[in-house]
Amino acid sequence: MPSQKQLRWSQLRVGLTVIIASVTLAVLVFLMRGTTGSFSRRITLITYFDNAEGLRQGQPVDLQGVAIGNVRSVRVTPDPKHTDAPVEVVMRINTKFQPLVRQDAKATILTAGVLGESYVDLDNRGATKPPVVDGSVLPSTNEPGLQDVVRSSQSTLENLDSLVKRMDRIVANVESGKGTIGELLNDPTMVNKFNAILNQVQGLLNDVSNGKGTIGRLLSDEELANKFSEAVDNLDRIVTETQNGKNNIGKILNDESLYRNFHQTVATANQLVQDVNAGKGPLGKMVKDEELAKKLENTVNKLSSIADRLEAGEGSAGKFLRDPSFYDNTDQLLIETRNLVKAIRENPKKYLTVHLRIF
Numbered sequence: 001m002p003s004q005k006q007l008r009w010s011q012l013r014v015g016l017t018v019i020i021a022s023v024t025l026a027v028l029v030f031l032m033r034g035t036t037g038s039f040s041r042r043i044t045l046i047t048y049f050d051n052a053e054g055l056r057q058g059q060p061v062d063l064q065g066v067a068i069g070n071v072r073s074v075r076v077t078p079d080p081k082h083t084d085a086p087v088e089v090v091m092r093i094n095t096k097f098q099p100l101v102r103q104d105a106k107a108t109i110l111t112a113g114v115l116g117e118s119y120v121d122l123d124n125r126g127a128t129k130p131p132v133v134d135g136s137v138l139p140s141t142n143e144p145g146l147q148d149v150v151r152s153s154q155s156t157l158e159n160l161d162s163l164v165k166r167m168d169r170i171v172a173n174v175e176s177g178k179g180t181i182g183e184l185l186n187d188p189t190m191v192n193k194f195n196a197i198l199n200q201v202q203g204l205l206n207d208v209s210n211g212k213g214t215i216g217r218l219l220s221d222e223e224l225a226n227k228f229s230e231a232v233d234n235l236d237r238i239v240t241e242t243q244n245g246k247n248n249i250g251k252i253l254n255d256e257s258l259y260r261n262f263h264q265t266v267a268t269a270n271q272l273v274q275d276v277n278a279g280k281g282p283l284g285k286m287v288k289d290e291e292l293a294k295k296l297e298n299t300v301n302k303l304s305s306i307a308d309r310l311e312a313g314e315g316s317a318g319k320f321l322r323d324p325s326f327y328d329n330t331d332q333l334l335i336e337t338r339n340l341v342k343a344i345r346e347n348p349k350k351y352l353t354v355h356l357r358i359f
Contacts, residue, residue: 041095042069043134047107047120048077048085050142055109055118061091063100063122069093071120085140091120102127107138 049055052074061069069092077088093101104127109118122138132138174182276284 042092043095043098043132044072045069045091045093045101045132045136045138047089047091047138047140048082049087049089049107049109049140050085051109052087052089053109053111053118055089055120059117060119061093061122062119063093063097063105064124065121068097068101068122089120098133099131100124101132103129103132103136103138105132105138106141108141 055071055074057071057073059071060067061071072090072092074087074089076086079086082088089107091107101122102124106123106127108121108123110121111118123141176182275281278284
């Protein structure tokens, strides 16, 4: 039978074993909880959300995907300043990550996977303010949750259902022979026409294969193919000569003096246009001088008036153009004058005799 001393020693060993196991378990728990154990120095950060999205106390707090702390508490604050975002989330992070978190870093509630637990992610991208201090309030952003995705996809599902119903109606109409496609599939006449078109196309292909027609001759006639090849060679030679500056087109493209002359001509024409726009020279004055323009307009009006009078038969010129008797008399005068000149040439003595009288 064991003695009382042995019993006490056995109880002591059991107690020590329990204490050591408890300490070991506590250490393991602290190690598993990461950087926010009871023995690490921490600071508190606060942010406000419009919805907790399933976030609970003890959930991780990540910085760009790296765990730096835990959520201390999640509650609805009665503060009227946060009516739009009443969910207050208090976070604890290890002080060694404090220099890495900026005061304008954005806090977002994310979900690990599709059905995973929620956690807080801090995003430093674009942050420019100094590092956070104990009690800093971080701005928050909302990431679409599963419910938001379902709500946004509801309209898409409705549109897809409507599209499926329309496709079902179209297929039903096609099966019943309605519409162009339905007639094509069910109307024997349309099928016969389509077969006739295919037969014609097949006939054309057969003619081409047999060397008939222009395309067939081009593919089968060696002489025509040689002529086509010669034409291509000639065109290639012309292009080569043009590039080398041997023909006229090549000289135009490659002659620097011709280019300079052309450039000078363009510059001269440009200067002439500028002078005209500036009112220089006769042409510029004609374009810009209002007095000269008025004189030209007056002259044109007078010429138009004279033309109107001639058209109306006024004046000698107008009568000459419009009065037949005036024209006939003038024509008769010209005939008599021509006859007189003819008579003088035939018998000049008769008309050119000079009589002298001496007193």
